[in-house]
Amino acid sequence: MTTQPKSIVVPVPSEEDREYWAGAKEGKLLIQKCGGCGRLRNFPSMGCPHCGILKWSWVQSKGKGKIYSWIVVHPPVLPAFADKVPYNVILVELEEGTRIVSSLVDCPNEKIAIGMPVEVVFEKLTEEITLPKFRPAIGAR
Amino acid sequence: MPAQSAIVGIGQTQFSKKIGISEAAVAYQAIQNAVADAGLQMKDIDGLVRYSLDTNNEWQLAYNLGIPQLSYFAVAPGGGNAGANTIQLADLGIKGGLAKNIVVFRARNRGKQSSAGPGQFEGGRPWEKMATQVRETPKKFHNPYGLIAAVQEMAMIARRYMHEFGITYEHFGHVAITERAHAMRNPYAMMREPITMEDYLSARWIAEPLRLFDCCLETDGGAAVVVTSVERAKALKQKPAYILSTGNANVFMTVPGTNYFKPSLFSTESAAVAEMVYGRAGVKPKDVDAAMIYDAFTPRVLIGLEDFGFCKRGEGGDFVAEGNIAWPNGSIPTNTSGGSLSEIYLHGFNLITEAVRQIRGTSTSQVKDAEVVLVASGNFSPTSAFILGSQPS
Ligand SMILES: [Zn+2]
Numbered sequence: 001m002t003t004q005p006k007s008i009v010v011p012v013p014s015e016e017d018r019e020y021w022a023g024a025k026e027g028k029l030l031i032q033k034c035g036g037c038g039r040l041r042n043f044p045s046m047g048c049p050h051c052g053i054l055k056w057s058w059v060q061s062k063g064k065g066k067i068y069s070w071i072v073v074h075p076p077v078l079p080a081f082a083d084k085v086p087y088n089v090i091l092v093e094l095e096e097g098t099r100i101v102s103s104l105v106d107c108p109n110e111k112i113a114i115g116m117p118v119e120v121v122f123e124k125l126t127e128e129i130t131l132p133k134f135r136p137a138i139g140a141r
Numbered sequence: 142m143p144a145q146s147a148i149v150g151i152g153q154t155q156f157s158k159k160i161g162i163s164e165a166a167v168a169y170q171a172i173q174n175a176v177a178d179a180g181l182q183m184k185d186i187d188g189l190v191r192y193s194l195d196t197n198n199e200w201q202l203a204y205n206l207g208i209p210q211l212s213y214f215a216v217a218p219g220g221g222n223a224g225a226n227t228i229q230l231a232d233l234g235i236k237g238g239l240a241k242n243i244v245v246f247r248a249r250n251r252g253k254q255s256s257a258g259p260g261q262f263e264g265g266r267p268w269e270k271m272a273t274q275v276r277e278t279p280k281k282f283h284n285p286y287g288l289i290a291a292v293q294e295m296a297m298i299a300r301r302y303m304h305e306f307g308i309t310y311e312h313f314g315h316v317a318i319t320e321r322a323h324a325m326r327n328p329y330a331m332m333r334e335p336i337t338m339e340d341y342l343s344a345r346w347i348a349e350p351l352r353l354f355d356c357c358l359e360t361d362g363g364a365a366v367v368v369t370s371v372e373r374a375k376a377l378k379q380k381p382a383y384i385l386s387t388g389n390a391n392v393f394m395t396v397p398g399t400n401y402f403k404p405s406l407f408s409t410e411s412a413a414v415a416e417m418v419y420g421r422a423g424v425k426p427k428d429v430d431a432a433m434i435y436d437a438f439t440p441r442v443l444i445g446l447e448d449f450g451f452c453k454r455g456e457g458g459d460f461v462a463e464g465n466i467a468w469p470n471g472s473i474p475t476n477t478s479g480g481s482l483s484e485i486y487l488h489g490f491n492l493i494t495e496a497v498r499q500i501r502g503t504s505t506s507q508v509k510d511a512e513v514v515l516v517a518s519g520n521f522s523p524t525s526a527f528i529l530g531s532q533p534s
Contacts, residue, residue, distance in 0.1 A: 007273060008273060008285075009271075009273050009275060009284045009285050009287075009289075010273060010274055010275065010285065011275050011281035011282065011284075011285055012274050012275060012276045012281065014276065014278075016278070017278070017281075017282075041402075042402070043278060043279040043282045043402070044278070044282075045278060049393065049394045068301065068401075069297045069298070069300045069301040069304070069401075070297070070300060071288075071293060071296040071297050071300060071348050071349055071350070072346070072348070072349040073287055073288075073293055073348050073349075074345065074346040074347055074348065074349070076266070076269075076290075077287065077289075077290075078268075078269060078271075078287075078289060080273065080287075081287045084287065086346070086349075087287055089286050089287055089288045089293065089297070091297055091301075091401050098402075099401055099402055100282075101282060101283045101286055101288055101399065101401065102286055103286050103287075114300070114301070114304045125285065129285075131285055131286070
């Protein structure tokens with residue numbers, strides 16, 4: 001008897017975000033920095049929406065920010081999320097100014113609010129992929 | 142500039158939860174009905190415009206419908222954002238002299254039980270068919286957290302909208318209730334039972350802050366229109382709905398669906414396209430008699446009313462609560478067929494046929510002497526809009 005592998009949704013890294021995922025695996029939240037104008041951006045992309053330069057480097061985020069918006073998802077959902085409903089998805093504005101979609105852990109959905117301070121944690125999804133997630137910042141818990 | 146083209150035919154199929162025929166057959170029926178409504182024959186059709194998400198293509202439509210020659214075909218990229226863009230492409234085809242009579246359509250079988258055709262995306266929910274290996278940016282940064290369906294993406298914007306502008310659940314509810322009231326007078330609408338605010342608030346959550354009645358229908362059906370030149374329109378049997386202006390807009394840092402990364406979420410594509418279509422038509426919001434605003438989810442209507450200048454940013458909630466979008470007494474009756482929430486969900490194409498009916502004077506929620514009607518497609522994506530007039534200028 002083999003157990004049915006749990007269905008999950010996994011990102012496939014590519015040229016412009018390979019280092020982002022490598023960073024997450026090492027417990028670092030990386031933000032892409034434009035090689036032209038120096039502005040930060042997230043999600044990782046090939047080019048800069050400000051100046052169109054196709055070069056970049058990475059800076060490590062302090063991993064702190066505030067909830068910019070949030071939702072709680074109810075059915076219908078994909079089988080991969082069926083045992084998680086109702087689950088939250090949050091949009092965090094990091095102190096560095098960029099925004100990131102993630103999940104809030106260690107917090108009941110009823111306590112989520114816009115403006116809530118959060119800090120990054122890391123959750124292993126597969127051998128290759130670790131997802132940056134957030135928990136309420138110390139003092140906000 | 143006076144209009145150079147007009148919509149002269151409209152057609153649709155039965156609207157259903159399980160239509161029992163393929164998306165191809167739905168397209169054929171809708172197009173045949175539109176061509177007949179125009180008083181034309183299939184041999185008169187020489188142009189075709191479709192949505193990129195449609196499963197039907199040019200040669201197959203021409204082959205099965207007996208169209209002897211197509212001289213112009215074009216594809217508008219997208220779904221709910223692309224409706225008005227299809228009309229722009231038809232208008233341009235006429236203006237360019239590339240075709241005489243152009244068919245534009247949408248056929249969409251996405252009822253949960255429908256799977257009548259062989260198409261990969263036919264029947265059921267497109268988002269449920271996504272792969273578990275996500276390669277597309279930015280979906281690969283969002284889907285692993287369970288942010289996948291359009292309603293979930295919209296809910297994030299809706300929550301921020303509530304926060305920034307003091308919008309309430311009841312404000313969203315007024316949109317759902319008003320569109321349902323419009324649908325109750327439309328014999329073709331799928332949802333014709335009245336709903337109250339209590340019904341709205343007690344319905345189940347789909348993605349908080351959005352509930353069941355904030356969401357469009359999952360349905361099967363199709364609709365089509367015929368666009369021709371102003372000169373030819375005058376000789377045809379229907380009262381022409383003149384295309385006064387069209388516009389498309391993608392703005393700084395537009396990201397379809399998860400449009401979360403702009404400095405302000407509410408520097409919208411629709412606000413940009415509003416300037417274009419009003420300026421090109423030489424009309425102002427106060428000149429518009431009825432509005433068809435893409436309504437896959439209720440917050441889109443509030444934000445659209447603001448973008449198109451019927452009220453100021455953040456006032457959309459009070460504006461609908463005061464009855465402004467309700468037929469017959471509202472200042473701007475909106476989605477008068479019941480729209481995507483209560484008539485049928487066709488990526489907004491039913492809003493186009495309803496706009497034509499308002500100009501013709503044949504809507505079941507007819508605005509008296511409607512002369513100018515706005516159609517606005519899906520915001521928070523690259524978007525499009527157009528304005529119809531009862532006169533060419
Ligand atoms: Zn740059």
